[in-house]
Amino acid sequence: MFLLYYSTTVIIDAFGVWAEDQLFLHKTSLSHLSDILSGKPNRLIVVGGAGSLYVDPEHKVRLMNTPDFPDMFKPLASNMSEAFDSLKTRNDVNWTYLSPSADFSADGERTGKYQAGGEELMVNSQGLSTISYADYAVAMIDEAEQGKHIKERFTVVSE
Template structure:
């Protein structure tokens, strides 16, 4: 499988890149500065907003792991629109690293995590723009998948290879923690790319067999 990973040197992107390479996929890092990469890999050194259909048309999947800086959260929407525009004339599928704040927290799916009063303001802002990005995807002709992490997204957590699946609602593991390590999130990303169980859908995951979460 040919996979292009945007922001492959970031927290989520680097884990996804490592998982893809470990499983012998033909992975390409798409980064603004290849000096930020920690491992040798095929690279497209280009800003996301400068990517063209020609750049990405050879990939089976492009993973959008772009994470704007604080105060620039609106770029989630701009980046999403740009990717939709260049993907439409191709057969390349889009995989989006979403936001936990987009997930519903009640059985009737009327309240999202971002609407909870003690949810961090910055994360709520990210989720608001990610929801707009999701709506734009739903109105497009691009084939996409949108994976939201659990409420606790741990960059230092272990790779267990085990996770609980959910749809558009927040899920917990057997220890009742809404927790996912970046490593297990990456496992779920590549599992989905390999199996395509959530085409044009949102889903979420929580790490299982975690003893460090509390």
């Protein structure tokens, strides 16, 4: 009797630049990484942005296109959104794109509790769209271990 153990490698892409003249690298780096992983069993999980999340059930308006979205984040959100839109067309890569809540809090508390959603911006029971880096990381590792969102984007919000 043979016991075959197969493990798929999970690659987490946490690429980020803030300088305006380098924002295009969000698109080119993700495209390059996708080309490398094309046709391979590896899984790619991308640390995404919230700007490309939809704020309407018809999926016509993205958060970055709302009047209250901060101007200073629009170039970043636009480049990350274009990178995501391109990734969505890749049927040759086992990708997952994890968008945070609108308030992605670096110093927020780790609760280990979060709610997951799909393509639309979520709010918690207090009406806030927020998640700490720590809880986002928990969601990322949960996805790496469970693989519930292959070839999908999902979002998370703190409970």
